[in-house]
Amino acid sequence: MSSGMTVEQARELLLQNVKVMDVEQVDLLDALGRVLAQDMESDIDVAPFDNSAMDGFAVRAADLSGASEAHPVRVKVIEHIAAGDAPEITVGPGEASRIMTGAPMPAGADAVVMVEYSSVIEGDGATGSLVALSREVTAGENVRLQGEEVRAGDVVVAAGDVLGPAGIGLLASTGHGRVPVFRRPRVAVLSTGSELVEVDQVPGPGKIRNSNSYSVSAQVIAAGGVPVRMEVVRDDMQATREAFTRAVENSDFIVTTGGVSVGDFDYVKPVLKELGELMYCKVTMRPGNPQTMGVINGVPFFGLPGNPTSTYVGFEMFVRPAIRHMTGHTKLDRPVVSARLTHDVRKKPDRRYFMRGIVSRGQDGLEVLLAGSQSSALLTAAHRGNCFVVLPEGEREFAAGQIVNCMRLDMDEGIEL
Ligand code: AMP
Numbered sequence: 001m002s003s004g005m006t007v008e009q010a011r012e013l014l015l016q017n018v019k020v021m022d023v024e025q026v027d028l029l030d031a032l033g034r035v036l037a038q039d040m041e042s043d044i045d046v047a048p049f050d051n052s053a054m055d056g057f058a059v060r061a062a063d064l065s066g067a068s069e070a071h072p073v074r075v076k077v078i079e080h081i082a083a084g085d086a087p088e089i090t091v092g093p094g095e096a097s098r099i100m101t102g103a104p105m106p107a108g109a110d111a112v113v114m115v116e117y118s119s120v121i122e123g124d125g126a127t128g129s130l131v132a133l134s135r136e137v138t139a140g141e142n143v144r145l146q147g148e149e150v151r152a153g154d155v156v157v158a159a160g161d162v163l164g165p166a167g168i169g170l171l172a173s174t175g176h177g178r179v180p181v182f183r184r185p186r187v188a189v190l191s192t193g194s195e196l197v198e199v200d201q202v203p204g205p206g207k208i209r210n211s212n213s214y215s216v217s218a219q220v221i222a223a224g225g226v227p228v229r230m231e232v233v234r235d236d237m238q239a240t241r242e243a244f245t246r247a248v249e250n251s252d253f254i255v256t257t258g259g260v261s262v263g264d265f266d267y268v269k270p271v272l273k274e275l276g277e278l279m280y281c282k283v284t285m286r287p288g289n290p291q292t293m294g295v296i297n298g299v300p301f302f303g304l305p306g307n308p309t310s311t312y313v314g315f316e317m318f319v320r321p322a323i324r325h326m327t328g329h330t331k332l333d334r335p336v337v338s339a340r341l342t343h344d345v346r347k348k349p350d351r352r353y354f355m356r357g358i359v360s361r362g363q364d365g366l367e368v369l370l371a372g373s374q375s376s377a378l379l380t381a382a383h384r385g386n387c388f389v390v391l392p393e394g395e396r397e398f399a400a401g402q403i404v405n406c407m408r409l410d411m412d413e414g415i416e417l
């Protein structure tokens with residue numbers, strides 16, 4: 001077995017060292033996708049008043065007893081109530097008010113007959129007309145009650161709930177223009193490597209573009225954090241020291257890429273040890289064995305490997321759950337599905353593999369194929385794929401047709417399948 005912690009141990013240790021962020025008040029729309037930090041009460045009843053669920057006629061249900069196509073009941077229209085109006089006239093026996101969806105129910109009426117079951121006998125259908133109604137109604141039919149959604153003073157959205165568009169709508173209807181949510185952590189993104197140049201530069205001899213800074217920053221955003229992209233850190237002890245010190249001052253969480261192997265110029269681990277505490281530096285997984293975790297001055301630190309796909313997988317397995325925990329989420333696991341391998345796969349038995357795959361619905365249920373070359377230096381399979389095919393430690397060969405676990409990257413944590 002190769003040295004290192006299991007994925008579970010490494011993840012647990014990281015989660016123990018990241019704290020849930022403090023609470024901030026944000027504009028309602030900025031709360032989308034975030035976790036509500038306090039129970040929110042309604043200031044009013046919603047709906048605020050009994051109102052019509054249909055366009056039609058507000059009536060006394062008893063008046064329409066026995067009404068049918070063959071035997072319609074005639075009523076006199078006494079008022080026309082639009083949404084936004086306040087009705088003024090009480091509906092008496094043999095009377096009805098023309099009413100629109102969302103308009104308040106007039107006193108005296110207890111049901112609404114849909115306009116589809118009406119015909120005008122006399123007049124233009126407005127106030128003063130005579131109308132025939134061809135349908136019985138029960139009391140309360142097509143009436144939406146005051147307080148049906150929530151009563152004044154009751155909790156409308158609870159602490160810990162993740163705010164989707166419906167939650168945002170509930171908070172709007174109950175008067176909350178600003179809401180308390182857990183602050184997004186500022187995540188310093190540091191790329192180490194003397195070979196790195198910026199995206200807008202054409203790399204000279206021996207150089208490559210700094211792609212990790214962008215992929216990791218995008219992963220930070222997707223996980224609910226705020227990336228703070230810092231300058232490239234040259235492979236130099238003093239430069240690394242200075243960069244880490246600056247990152248500690250400017251962030252709630254530090255993520256680095258590269259410089260964690262056993263190369264002659266890998267300074268992440270020594271500097272982490274010098275400035276803070278190194279908790280682990282190897283996880284029995286592939287890609288990405290050298291995952292490095294620590295704390296500097298209370299700020300959690302995660303050193304991802306440099307190969308773009310090792311970086312990508314390490315972030316997904318460790319940093320993303322940590323950021324979700326920091327932002328108040330309690331669901332930290334992506335959904336896992338079983339799928340049939342479409343072809344043979346070989347691996348070394350020493351580590352758990354996270355292969356980039358494409359899972360889709362086949363004739364016999366879900367099937368999965370590898371999404372291209374699994375080299376940790378190449379990102380295309382991660383781009384094309386929608387899952388990690390998780391192949392356990394200890395195993396060597398997987399035959400076509402075998403059922404394997406696939407971690408769905410295209411589905412949010414907490415989805416029950
Ligand atoms: P390292 O872990 O620093 O030894 O880097 C491993 C491999 O990943 C090397 O081939 C690096 O050139 C490459 N690499 C490191 N950092 C980056 C980066 N920010 N963007 C793209 N490739 C990188």
Ligand code: MG
Nearest residue numbers: 192193258259
């Ligand atoms: Mg390097």
